[in-house]
Amino acid sequence: MQGGLSALPIGTILPFPLEVILIAALGLILGSFATALSYRGQRGIAWYGCGDRSFCPHCHHVLSILDLLPLLSWLFLRGRCRHCRAHISRFYPLTETVLMALCLLYYFVYGLSDPGAVVPIFFALPFLWALVVIDLRTKTLPDDLVLAVLILGGFRLVSTAFAHETLLAPLFSAMAGAVVFGGISWAAGMLVSKVTGKAALGFGDVKFFAVAGLWLGLSFLAWFCIIAGVSGLVLGxxxxxxxxxxxxxxxxxxxxxxxxILAFGGSLSP
Ligand SMILES: [Zn+2]
Structure with missing residues (x-):
């Protein structure tokens, strides 16, 4: 079963159009979660635990399920709060649409035949999106969000290792990746700071390097640094x-x- 399962093409668990609809719906829901994560993360409000319902930031009305349907609520309410008619930012439907597109992208790359490889990516996306938004707004990468990506990477590692019946090699590659990615970025940051006399790389960035090392393994270190370096230069x-x-x-x-790298780096399975 194990060997055969991973060889199945896209669309074989459910009919292909149904899988696409389900993944798109999941992407929208995760997009809605991403907006909540970015809103709370910027304001230092905990996103975990329960009891805190979403509310309108203008009139503070607690939002019902009708207000919270990803994308659809925004479209039906024409971008306004149902209670006070205040404008709701386009950022919310935009986030939901981007997350839906990303989920579909990873679905088309990985399919659902090896869920252990792709499901943790789906669930990491809202945290990654929130990290981007929060870093752009506050220049920090909150530890709890980086930790969530780390834990999902651990799940992915264990589930793909079990699916391929080789635990030791991927585990070693991931551990080495985390240590080397984290170590190199820390050393490079220290060196650049010493030479230029300015803070070069925040400790949050070093932690993310280590988490990326765990997900990607040692073999992608060079590619990771090249793509991050070039896109960092453009962003700078x-x-x-x-x-x-x-x-x-x-x-x-x-x-x-x-x-x-997760999308286009080829199969990361051992
Ligand atoms: Zn309102």
Whole structure:
């Protein structure tokens, strides 16, 4: 069963159109979660635990299920709160649409035949999105969100290792990846700081490097650094042009590199 299962093409667990609809719906729901994560993360409100219902930031009305249907609520209510008619930012439907597109992208790359490889990616996406938004707004990568990506990476590692019946090699590659990615980025950051006399790489970035190392394994270190470096350079130029600031958030470049390798780096299975 195990060997045969991973060889199945896309669409064989359920009929193909049904899988596409389900993944799109999952993407929208995760997109809605991503907006909540970014809203709360920027304000230092915990996203875990229960009891805190979503509310309108203008009139503070607690939102019902009708207000919270991803994308659909925004479209039906024409971008306004049902209670106070205040405008709801386009950022919410945009986030939901982007997350839906990303889920579909990873579905088309991985299919559902090896759920252990792709499901943790789906669930990591809202945290990665929130990290990008929060880093752009506050220049920090909150530990709890980075930790969530780390835990999902651990799940992915164990589930793919069991599916391929080889635990030791991928475990070693992941551990080595985490240590080397984290160590190299920390050393490089220290060196650049010493040479230029300015803070080069925040500790949040170093932690994300280590988490990326765990997900991707040692073999993708060079690619990860190249893509992050080039996209960081582009981001730095745009940032300086827009804000006039020299110091720019590096997290979005790291996350772009991470997501690109997950999508286009070929099979990461041992
Ligand atoms: Zn309102």
């Amino acid at each position: 130029v745009i940032w300086r042009w827009l804000t006039g600031e020299e110091r720019f958030p590096f997290g979005p470049a790291l996350i772009f590199s991470f997501c690109s």
